[in-house]
Amino acid sequence: MIVSKLFTQVIFVCFLMLTPSIISAQKNPAIISKQVTAVDSIEDEFDVNEMIMHHVKDAHEWHLWGSEHEGVSLHLPVILYDNGFKVFSASHFYHGLNVLDKDAKTGEKLSYLVGKGPAAGYALFHEKIYRLSEGKMHFKDGHPHNPMPLDLSITKNVTSLFFGAFLLLIIMFSMAKFYKKNGSVAPKGIAKFLEPLVLLVQDDIAKANIGEAKYKKYVPYLLTAFFFILLNNLLGMVPILPGGANLTGNISVTLFLALFTLLITVFSGNKNYWRHIFATPGVPIPILIIMVPIEIIGIFTKPIALMIRLFANVTAGHIIILALISLIFINKSIAWSALSVPMALFISILELLVAFLQAYLFTMLSALFIGAAVEEAHH
Amino acid sequence: MDLILPDYGLLFWTGLVFCLLLFLLAKFAWKPILKAVNEREQKIHDSLELAVKTKAEMQLLQAENEKILKEARAQRDAMMKDAKETAVQMVEDAKNKAKLEANKIVESAKASIAMEKTAAILDLKKQLAGFSLDIAEKIVRGDLSTDAKQKALAEKLADDINMN
Numbered sequence: 001m002i003v004s005k006l007f008t009q010v011i012f013v014c015f016l017m018l019t020p021s022i023i024s025a026q027k028n029p030a031i032i033s034k035q036v037t038a039v040d041s042i043e044d045e046f047d048v049n050e051m052i053m054h055h056v057k058d059a060h061e062w063h064l065w066g067s068e069h070e071g072v073s074l075h076l077p078v079i080l081y082d083n084g085f086k087v088f089s090a091s092h093f094y095h096g097l098n099v100l101d102k103d104a105k106t107g108e109k110l111s112y113l114v115g116k117g118p119a120a121g122y123a124l125f126h127e128k129i130y131r132l133s134e135g136k137m138h139f140k141d142g143h144p145h146n147p148m149p150l151d152l153s154i155t156k157n158v159t160s161l162f163f164g165a166f167l168l169l170i171i172m173f174s175m176a177k178f179y180k181k182n183g184s185v186a187p188k189g190i191a192k193f194l195e196p197l198v199l200l201v202q203d204d205i206a207k208a209n210i211g212e213a214k215y216k217k218y219v220p221y222l223l224t225a226f227f228f229i230l231l232n233n234l235l236g237m238v239p240i241l242p243g244g245a246n247l248t249g250n251i252s253v254t255l256f257l258a259l260f261t262l263l264i265t266v267f268s269g270n271k272n273y274w275r276h277i278f279a280t281p282g283v284p285i286p287i288l289i290i291m292v293p294i295e296i297i298g299i300f301t302k303p304i305a306l307m308i309r310l311f312a313n314v315t316a317g318h319i320i321i322l323a324l325i326s327l328i329f330i331n332k333s334i335a336w337s338a339l340s341v342p343m344a345l346f347i348s349i350l351e352l353l354v355a356f357l358q359a360y361l362f363t364m365l366s367a368l369f370i371g372a373a374v375e376e377a378h379h
Numbered sequence: 380m381d382l383i384l385p386d387y388g389l390l391f392w393t394g395l396v397f398c399l400l401l402f403l404l405a406k407f408a409w410k411p412i413l414k415a416v417n418e419r420e421q422k423i424h425d426s427l428e429l430a431v432k433t434k435a436e437m438q439l440l441q442a443e444n445e446k447i448l449k450e451a452r453a454q455r456d457a458m459m460k461d462a463k464e465t466a467v468q469m470v471e472d473a474k475n476k477a478k479l480e481a482n483k484i485v486e487s488a489k490a491s492i493a494m495e496k497t498a499a500i501l502d503l504k505k506q507l508a509g510f511s512l513d514i515a516e517k518i519v520r521g522d523l524s525t526d527a528k529q530k531a532l533a534e535k536l537a538d539d540i541n542m543n
Contacts (some may be wrong), residue, residue: 150388151388158388180411196399252384252385311383
């Protein structure tokens with residue numbers, strides 16, 4: 001136990017050292033541009049939408065505490081591929097030039113950060129990196145029209161992803177170590193806690209949906225997906241540093257997971273599966289003309305539903321909690337916490353259930369789709 | 380809008396990390412864990428089966444024991460009965476034999492008594508004859524001249540007989 005604790009600490013320290021940026025107080029956000037006087041001060045107004053979206057979406061910094069401009073945050077490394085790799089700290093954006101602009105047509109206030117030093121030539125707008133053309137950003141209907149370099153940055157979500165992966169490896173390796181050391185005995189400690197979940201995935205998800213004969217091959221994927229989603233769902237609910245990123249509520253992550261399920265389904269589909277799609281037995285040809293496109297669409301709608309379900313459930317949970325907390329700031333009265341705190345607590349507990357439920361559902365439905373793909377014909 | 384648009388960077392990192400996780404966990408975690416868990420399940424299954432089998436065997440054994448015991452008991456009972464019968468028989472035999480012997484003794488005693496009796500009667504007869512002869516002699520030899528004398532003699536003889 002002590003060894004694994006020490007190991008965790010060492011990893012955490014390494015993890016902090018690896019990020020090239022430093023924790024910095026943003027007392028002085030470099031230079032405010034010339035337009036700043038022309039535009040009303042935006043900081044005074046509390047914009048709920050802005051705040052919630054900021055928390056739910058990915059970022060190049062990990063905000064720790066304090067206000068947006070005077071708080072403390074961890075600046076994460078930026079990796080760009082734009083005619084060769086460019087690696088620098090995101091502090092070159094956050095300490096860069098803050099340009100306030102106005103959309104020519106709608107008059108909407110737009111603010112972006114122009115990078116300096118190694119980030120020169122790029123700008124950060126709504127946490128997305130654009131290449132500057134003619135030294136500035138060009139907006140049309142409030143949307144930037146500048147080209148975007150391929151952004152492989154270690155963002156807040158990627159950091160959380162790494163941390164989650166490390167945690168998962170440590171947890172599962174220590175569980176594996178228990179069995180390696182003790183053989184097939186009754187579980188103790190972490191193994192005792194996790195074994196029911198492992199068995200749930202193996203027996204109730206994989207074996208029940210794929211079938212006794214073929215389930216074994218898919219158990220590693222289903223287990224990995226289950227624990228990956230579960231752990232990251234739970235980490236997303238932790239409001240401080242190692243957690244708090246909305247990783248499983250990000251469409252890119254759920255897209256990848258759904259894509260993986262889709263690929264497994266397509267590549268393990270047997271003759272029977274494809275025949276049911278392209279020539280459903282017992283269906284006359286005129287109807288098949290309608291059926292085949294529907295079946296083909298069906299191949300894709302299933303994983304798309306997986307993707308949206310996980311994304312929407314997790315993100316919705318985060319949005320509800322943030323909205324409830326926002327009540328205090330919208331009404332500018334601490335008295336509202338009497339309502340919003342118990343409600344946020346209630347939703348948090350509900351989210352704990354959802355964290356488990358969504359991990360279960362994603363894995364269960366993946367197993368169901370795989371099971372349909374490998375099912376033998378009934379005679 | 381960009382909330383629902385995938386971000387290639389995160390997609391790339393997710394893919395990389397997830398594939399690495401899948402590889403590492405499958406090789407170093409799931410394999411030993413599932414092996415141990417399934418082995419244990421098999422072991423429990425086997426043990427249970429063995430227990431059921433042993434129980435049935437035990438029952439069979441017990442039934443057999445019971446049977447043997449029963450047989451032994453029956454045998455013992457039979458033996459006891461035999462012994463009793465033999466004993467009774469022996470007693471009976473002995474009794475019969477004794478009776479026979481006794482009868483024989485009685486018989487021989489009777490015979491002997493009868494013989495003695497005959498001898499005694501014969502002896503008596505002999506003595507009686509002797510007496511009679513003696514009396515007759517005495518009568519004959521006595522003074523038979525006078526009546527008185529004859530009478531006195533006769534009375535005297537009669538007294539002699541009575542005396543005897």
